Structures are given as structure tokens and as C-alpha cells.
Amino acid sequence: MTIYFTKDHEWIRVEGDTGTVGITAYAAGQLGDVVYVELPETGAKFSKGDDFAVVESVKAASDVYAPVSGSVVEVNGALADAPETVNAAAEGDAWFVRVKLADRAELSGLMDQAAYEAFCEGL
Amino acid sequence: MADTTTQPLKKTALHALHVEYGGKIVEFAGYDMPVQFPTGVKEEHLWTRSEAGLFDVSHMGPCFLTLNSGTRAEPAAHEEIAALVETLVPSDIKGLKPGQSRLTVLLNADGGILDDLIITRPYAEDRQGMLYIVVNGAMKEQDWGLFEAALAGQATLTRADDRVLFALQGPKAEKVLAAYFPECAGLKFMESRRMYLDGARCMVSRCGYTGEDGFEVLIPAEAGAEFVRLLLDDPCVRPIGLGARDSLRLEAGLCLYGHDLSPEISPVEADLSWVIQKRRREAGDFPGAERILRELKEGPARKRVGIRPLERAPAREGTEIYVDGVPAGIVTSGGFGPSLDAPVAMGYIDAAFAAAGTKIELMVRGKARPAAIASLPFIPARYKR
Structure with missing residues (x-):
């Protein structure tokens, strides 16, 4: 199991050809109090970089981008009733979707934990 | 490409305090302003509704209009200055009682709203012939230009945006402020008085933009920065950013200029017909009166x-x-x-x-x-x- 990160502050935890996707704790901190998360439906297909979800704070709405291409196999329905989980556990319970990866080779373009931490420090 | 025409952002006299309290600073109305503090918008919002929130609104446009002939202890002096301002707004300014404040709107010739503002008649008997006005920060240059043209050499506009203007809002606001200004407890909503804090002349108004009870205080910059620091030491008081200011005013149903109000929108459309008092409706003597009176009669x-x-x-x-x-x-x-x-x-x-x-x-x-x-x-x- 390996976790990867994007410059847009999404994470993807990969097991075999399935990935669990969410936004990072850094992103959640920047957004502030999350009040709504809009998720795609199971079966939806995305290309790497597509906006596939929306996360809204009191003040603003922000797009969430697909870290890799794939199709949605499961969505985290618990976020509908408890969007604040994104602030409490961005990289744990507040996962957004599970996707079936279309092309594992896309993972090589993402950052590992250390690289992402260094990236955030530079912001 | 760098935009070389951008003016450096202005800072209010409370800027150092915003930074010290961990404020996240953004550009607003040409100023560096805190959008939120570390507890976040939601917590700041709820705190203001249950305790007391302190808002820096020094970026706004407080000013005084004063008759060139000077203030005097005569009601006629108030009528004289009010008549000059009534050419721009549809509210009854002449009819303000001493110490009373009123929300109104600046109108264009088509009856569209150029800004919303609060006009106050001084309470002190010897200060008649003066008005205290607070306009929106982003609109102050436009508004002050309109006032200066309307004053037509008979009165003078004095900008007061070099001072500190802050709001203390919430159910604990009176208790906190009355420790320094005992008189403030006697004020009712939309009443103002001149008060002194260690010799510093202040304008204290019972108003605000959150739907809560509270006050706005205009105070000289240096004294203001010290006073705000003192107020923030009170465990009931926390600094509140622009984010919560916006969610509080939205819940309170209050308009934000440039969003809910604009030069195309009339006060009747904006559900602000109540700012047009009877005397002005009967006289129809304000900019855009034709449209506004028609909308009042037929509905917008x-x-x-x-x-x-x-x-x-x-x-x-x-x-x-x-x-x-x-x-x-x-x-x-x-x-x-x-x-x-x-x-x-x-x-x-x-x-x-x-x-x-x-x-x-x-x-x-x-x-x-x-x-x-x-x-x-x-x-x-x-x-x-």
C-alpha cells in the first residue's frame, strides 16, 4: 500500500489496481470549516486532472481534481451528513471516493509523502 | 506579467494586532484585512452570536460634514446641513433627532443605488450643523466626491478614515464596553454619542452589521490600537475576520454593496423602501424619484x-x-x-x-x-x- 500526493493537494492510497482518494490535511486547513462535499456517482469515469468533486467551506467552493484516471467504484456517503469530518480526519475517515485505476503508470507523476511535505513547506 | 499599476495595499492602525492574533490577511477594498483568525469562520461566527466579536472596520469611510459657518446651538443649523445631503439620498435627514442615526442610500439619477451608508446627527447642542457619516470602504472615494459636489462650498467634508473604527458585536458587547464608556449602556439601537476615553474623543454608536446588539466606535488611531488591545484581553472578546462578518450579515438579511446592491437596483427592488420616509415620498425631491415613486405605487x-x-x-x-x-x-x-x-x-x-x-x-x-x-x-x- 502506497500513498501519493498531487500539487493540488489530493492524496491517493493505492492497493493493487484500486485507489482511495481524498484531500490533504493541508488543503482542509486552508479551506477552513467544510460544510458540504459533492461527490460523483459510482460508475463515473474521470481522466487525470478532471474536477470530480467539490468541497465547500462557509466562504467558498473549491474543485477537487482526479489524481489519476479511473472509474469510481465507491463513494464515501458518510460525508453527506458529516462534512466536518474533512477537517477532523482529511487523510483518514474523510476519504472521498475509491477508484479503479485506468493506468498505474500515471502514479509515477505524483509525489510521495516526503516530497509533498517539502512542497507544502515551500508554499 | 507583473501588474505595475497596482497601488500598495493600505493597512489599518490595527494591522499589527491582526497579524499578532494570527489573522489570515487578504486584500479587501484596497486594504490588507484579516479574513479569518486561527479558530476559523464558523467558530468566530458562533462566538459573536453568544459572546462578543471585535471587528476592525477602519477600512470603511467615516467622515464629518460641517457647515462652513460653523456648528452652533440652533436646530436651524441641522436643517441647513441636512438639506444639502438630502439632494443625494431619499431619507428624512432633517427629521433626525439629536444623536439619532439612520441607514440610507446614495442614488443616481435613475434611482439606482450608488452606496448604502449611515448618517448621524450629533447629540451635543453646540454641535448642530454637522453630520457624521459612514460609507462603504470600497465606495468612499466616489461617495466623498458626491458629497463635496453637493456641499457646494457651503460645508466641508473631513475624512476620518485615518482613525480606528471598530465594531464590538454580540450579547456581551454592552457589558464589555460599559466598563470604559458607562454612558453606552443608555444608548438604544441607532443612537450615537460623543464620549471620551482618557481624553481621546470618540464617537460611540449602538449599531452594527451582524443582527446582534453591539456598538461601533470611532477613535483616534493610536488610542484606538491601545484600546482594542485592551478589549481583546477580555475573555469574552475575540477578533473576528471578514469571513464571519459576511456570514453574520447574511443570516441577518443585511445587504452587501456591490453584491446585493448596485447602480441598477433601486431601494424599492432591494426591499429598502423603509429608508424613504413619508416627507420625502410626498415631496418626491430625490434623485430617480420618478422611478422610485412608480415602483412604490405599482410594485417593482x-x-x-x-x-x-x-x-x-x-x-x-x-x-x-x-x-x-x-x-x-x-x-x-x-x-x-x-x-x-x-x-x-x-x-x-x-x-x-x-x-x-x-x-x-x-x-x-x-x-x-x-x-x-x-x-x-x-x-x-x-x-x-
Whole structure:
């Protein structure tokens, strides 16, 4: 199991050809109090970089981008009733979707934990 | 490419305090202003409704208009200065009582709103012939130009935006402020008095923009920075950023200029007909009177309304409103109301659909979402009447 990160502050935890996707704790901190998360439906297909979800704070709405291409196999329905989980556990319970990866080779373009931490420090 | 024409952002006298308290600083109305503090917008919002929130509003446009012949202890002096200002606004300024404040709007020749502002008649008998006015920060250069033209050499405008203007809002505001200004407890909503703090002359007004009881204080910059630091030491008081200021005023059903009000929108459409008192309606002697009096008589074609999305998704500014699949209006302010724990919005809709309870649809990200027209404010105001 390996976790990867994007410059847009999404994470993807990969097991075999399935990935669990969410936004990072850094992103959640920047957004502030999350009040709504809009998720795609199971079966939806995305290309790497597509906006596939929306996360809204009191003040603003922000797009969430697909870290890799794939199709949605499961969505985290618990976020509908408890969007604040994104602030409490961005990289744990507040996962957004599970996707079936279309092309594992896309993972090589993402950052590992250390690289992402260094990236955030530079912001 | 770097934009070389950008002016450096101005800082208020409380800027160092914002930074010290961990404020996240953004550009607003040409100033570096805190949008939120480390506890976040939601917590700041709820704190203001239950304790006391301190807002730096020094970026706004406080000013004084004074007759060139000087202030004097004669009601006629007030009438003289009020007459000059009444050429720009539809409210009864002459009829203000000493120490009374009134919300009004600056109008263009078509009856559109150029800004919303608060005008106060001084209480002191020897200060008649002067008005204290606070306009929006982003509009102050425009507004002050309009005033100067209307004063026509008979009165002088003195800018006061080099001072500190702060608001203390919430149920604990009176208790906190009365320790320094005992007189403030005697004020009612929309009343103002000149008061002194260690010799510093202040203007203390019982008003604000959150729907809560509270005060706005105009105070010289240096004394103001010291005083605000002292107030923030009180465990009831926390600094509040622009984010919560916006969610608080939205829940309170109050308009934000440039969003809910604009040069195309009349006060009748904006549901602000109450700023036009009887004497002015009868006289019809204000800019755009023809349109405004017609709208008062026949009703406006569109109206500002409150909107409650029925699902959890907030509808932001610019969201289109549909009724039975037909475009019927637009959202002008929208977000999330922490006190209601629900999304809230305001917007303009065809008058036929403006009744509270009317079912509408909001197009959010290409999908129609159910919503209903709601009466404003979303939460009852707690002003001290």
C-alpha cells in the first residue's frame, strides 16, 4: 500500500489496481470549516486532472481534481451528513471516493509523502 | 506579467494586532484585512452570536460634514446641513433627532443605488450643523466626491478614515464596553454619542452589521490600537475576520454593496423602501424619484428575497434561479449560515415569485436543486430598541 500526493493537494492510497482518494490535511486547513462535499456517482469515469468533486467551506467552493484516471467504484456517503469530518480526519475517515485505476503508470507523476511535505513547506 | 499599476495595499492602525492574533490577511477594498483568525469562520461566527466579536472596520469611510459657518446651538443649523445631503439620498435627514442615526442610500439619477451608508446627527447642542457619516470602504472615494459636489462650498467634508473604527458585536458587547464608556449602556439601537476615553474623543454608536446588539466606535488611531488591545484581553472578546462578518450579515438579511446592491437596483427592488420616509415620498425631491415613486405605487418588477436551499449544497453569488424551468432571478449573496447550520442566500427574483414559501430551483453546477423563498432576516435581530 502506497500513498501519493498531487500539487493540488489530493492524496491517493493505492492497493493493487484500486485507489482511495481524498484531500490533504493541508488543503482542509486552508479551506477552513467544510460544510458540504459533492461527490460523483459510482460508475463515473474521470481522466487525470478532471474536477470530480467539490468541497465547500462557509466562504467558498473549491474543485477537487482526479489524481489519476479511473472509474469510481465507491463513494464515501458518510460525508453527506458529516462534512466536518474533512477537517477532523482529511487523510483518514474523510476519504472521498475509491477508484479503479485506468493506468498505474500515471502514479509515477505524483509525489510521495516526503516530497509533498517539502512542497507544502515551500508554499 | 507583473501588474505595475497596482497601488500598495493600505493597512489599518490595527494591522499589527491582526497579524499578532494570527489573522489570515487578504486584500479587501484596497486594504490588507484579516479574513479569518486561527479558530476559523464558523467558530468566530458562533462566538459573536453568544459572546462578543471585535471587528476592525477602519477600512470603511467615516467622515464629518460641517457647515462652513460653523456648528452652533440652533436646530436651524441641522436643517441647513441636512438639506444639502438630502439632494443625494431619499431619507428624512432633517427629521433626525439629536444623536439619532439612520441607514440610507446614495442614488443616481435613475434611482439606482450608488452606496448604502449611515448618517448621524450629533447629540451635543453646540454641535448642530454637522453630520457624521459612514460609507462603504470600497465606495468612499466616489461617495466623498458626491458629497463635496453637493456641499457646494457651503460645508466641508473631513475624512476620518485615518482613525480606528471598530465594531464590538454580540450579547456581551454592552457589558464589555460599559466598563470604559458607562454612558453606552443608555444608548438604544441607532443612537450615537460623543464620549471620551482618557481624553481621546470618540464617537460611540449602538449599531452594527451582524443582527446582534453591539456598538461601533470611532477613535483616534493610536488610542484606538491601545484600546482594542485592551478589549481583546477580555475573555469574552475575540477578533473576528471578514469571513464571519459576511456570514453574520447574511443570516441577518443585511445587504452587501456591490453584491446585493448596485447602480441598477433601486431601494424599492432591494426591499429598502423603509429608508424613504413619508416627507420625502410626498415631496418626491430625490434623485430617480420618478422611478422610485412608480415602483412604490405599482410594485417593482423584481425584488430582493431570502432563499433557503432545501438540500445541503450552498448556492453562491451568480447562481441562476428558476421557477418551473423558466429563469426567474439570480443569487447575489450565498453561503452557509453557521447559526442555522444550513445554507442561506439572498437574491433578486421576479416579483410574482417573491412570496415567502414559494418553491424555486437553483442551478448549482448544472443541476437544478430545490429551494424556497424565505422571509428575512433568517435569524431574528437582537437590537436594543
